[in-house]
Amino acid sequence: MGGICSRKRDQPVIEDEVRSVEAGRYGKSSSSKWLRNSSFRPAVELPPGGAGACPSLLELCIRKICQDIDKYSSFSMLPRDLSQQIFNELVCSNSLTDVSLEAFRDCALEDIGLGEYPDVKDSWMSVISSQGSYLLSVDLSGSEVTDSGLALLKGCSNLQALTYNYCDYVSEQGLKLISGLSNLTSLSFKRSDAIGAEGMSAFSGLLNLEKLDLERCSDIHGGFVHLKGLKKLKSLNVRCCRSITDSDLKAISGLTELNELQLSNCNITDFGISYLKGLHRLRMLNLEGCNVTGSCLQSISALVALAYLNLDRCDLSDEGCDKFSGLKNLKVLSLGFNNITDACLTKLESLNLDSCKIGDEGLANLEGLSILKNLELSDTEVGSNGLRHLSGLKNLENLNLSFTPVTDSGLKRISGLTSLKSLNLDSRQITDDGLAVITSLTGLTHLDLFGAHISDSGASCLKYFKNLQSLEICGGGLTDAGVKNIKDLTRLTRLNISQNCNLTDNSLELISGLTALVSLNASNSRITNDGLQHLKPLKNLRALNLESCKVTASEIMKLQSDAMPNLVSFRPE
Structure with missing residues (x-):
């Protein structure tokens, strides 16, 4: 898209380091949307009442x-x-x-959370194992614990969860030492070279196991035969295990309680997917980066409970995609970087077509998705004419049109989607005229106009969006006069007006009444240290970016000390 005001796609946006993931907004890495495991280590929690509250x-x-x-x-x-x-x-x-x-x-x-804690070694295991039958969970990830230390857990008969990720000091012989922990329900050995096909025999007796994580274990081909008896297994993660082939899937075809299966970047083909037909409880299937084509959808359509399917970076094209019609319960489909132009998914709630080669005519296949709530079209070839196919999606709540050829005239076709809550129009083709077209979307809570050409005149349309909680206008066309149209958006919690180089201290005075603000970015403007006094009423502000302004870190720190105790992230720093 060019231009200094366009967000770079390969760099994080730093204006809000405390931003949480917003519903319906996809991250650029498709794999990040799939389930990740967390450490047992307890999180540091603020005392009730937030920062500054008196501890108990x-x-x-x-x-x-x-x-x-x-x-x-x-x-x-x-x-x-x-x-x-x-x-x-x-x-x-x-x-x-x-x-x-x-x-x-x-x-x-009950819980020993030492994941990634420094210098954990065998000598610590004597104290850890002394908790005996009371011990329920242990995380030793990244430790130097060896077979000898692991052996001491044999006396912890009620252990339910064991996490031993990124550990290089255990052998297959050591794995056999945990075979007697029959109450284990969760076991994680991410990136462990010690686990091979033979070593997995240690898992065969763990009949209560519900969750098994062997991500990045490089040599476990043939080991799935030892999982056949784990009839309670619900979640299996073998992402990035290139040794896994179709025959391995045959070995787990009888694990009918499985509801999550992570197979991304494994050596799986359409034939292997046919072994999964009997997994009628499977809700999540991740095949990102596998060697599957549209033909696998014939087998996948038999997974009657499937709600989440990731086919990102698979070898799919138009052929065979009519089989999507069999996925009656599918809620989330990720097809990034594929050429998908035909899909009939009447139960679909969330569809990610980020960076697909889909164009205007391809959107015709979406007209029947009457319950669709989230649609990601970023970086596609969809233009203004194609948006006519979205006019009937009355339940659509989140729509991303960033980095597409859509122009102002095309926005008329979505002006009737009054259920929209989040709209991303980060595109250099969008101007004041386009913003005027969508003033009927009064339910919007998030509006992204990051790279759009919005001037002070166009900003007058913001008065129609009283429910906005997040707003980004960074195209360089705003002055203090335009910021006057933002001061009445009292529900705003996040505001990004960076890159507007003509903003002055007066802009900070104008937004000083937006007391709900949690994040503010006014970088690359003419704001000075004198303007910081106007921010004192913003007691909820946690992130402030005034980079490339005439503002010093020392003055921001003084503001933080005197009036803004909740400010935890600021630039310059």
Whole structure:
């Protein structure tokens, strides 16, 4: 799209480092939309009331104990939940050592979250295993624990979850040591070279296992035969295991409780997918990067419970895509970087066609998707004429038209989609006239005009969007006069008016009444240190970007100290 105001596609947007994922907005990496595993390590939580709130008496006591940890030799006489909180606090503050760990021997802790914690080794396992039958979950990811240390967990008979990712010190012999942990329901060995086909025999007796993660285990071809008896298995992740072939899928075809199967970047073909026909509870299937074509849809259509399907970077074309009509319960379909121009998915709720070679006529196949809520058309060849096929999608809530050839005239065709809540028009072809066309979309809560050519005149149309919570106008056409049209959007929590080089301190004064703002970006403007005083009423502001302005980090820090205690991210810094 060119131009200094267009967002670069290969760089993160830094104006809001605290932004959470918004419903219906897809990330640029399709794989990121699929389930990821989390560590058992407890998250650091703010006290009730948010930053600046007074901690409870219990929290103060725990912090004091952690500060004076060297004074205590044992916590075994304390209530279990209190010992657990002290342990968690030490881990979160990176204060747990060989010496302080000893104080937790025989404390009946339930959760040991040491994933990626430094210097965890075999000598720690004696204390960890002393929790005995009370221990329910252990995360030793990235540790130096070896077979000898793993063997000590044999006495923790009630262990339900074991995470041992990125560990290079265990062997197949060590895996056999966990075969007696019959109560395990979750087991994760991501990127472990120790796990081969023979080593997987250790899993055959874990009959209560519901979740197994072997992502990036490079040599497990032939090992699925040891999973045949795991009839309770619901989730299996073998992403990026190139050794996995069609014959492996035959071995798990009888695991009828499976509801999630992650096979991305495996050596799977259409023939292998045919083995999955009997998995009638399967809801999520990830085939990203596999060697499958449209022919696999014949088998996939037999998966009557399937709701999420990822075929990103597969070898699909128009041929065979009529089989999509059999996927009656499908809710999310990702087809990025494919040439898909024919799909009949009457139950589809979310469709991602990002970077597909779909054009105006291809959109004709979407006319029957009456319950579609989320549609991603970014970086496609869809133009103004093609939008006529969307006019009947009355339930559409989120629409992304960024980096498409759509022009102002085309927006008339979606002006009747009054259910829209999020609309992305990050395109250099959109101008003031286009914004005037969509003023009927009064339910919008998110409007992205990042690279659009919007001037002060066009900004007057913003008065129709009283429900906006997020707004981006960065095309360079705004002055202080245009910002006057933003000051009454009192529900805004995120505002990006960067790249508008003629904005002055007056703009900050105009938006000083937007007290719900959490994130503000006014970088690349004429704002100075003097204008910072106008931000004092914005007590909820957490992220502030004034890069390439006449503003210094020291003055922002002073503002933070004097009036904005919730500000956690700012630039310049």
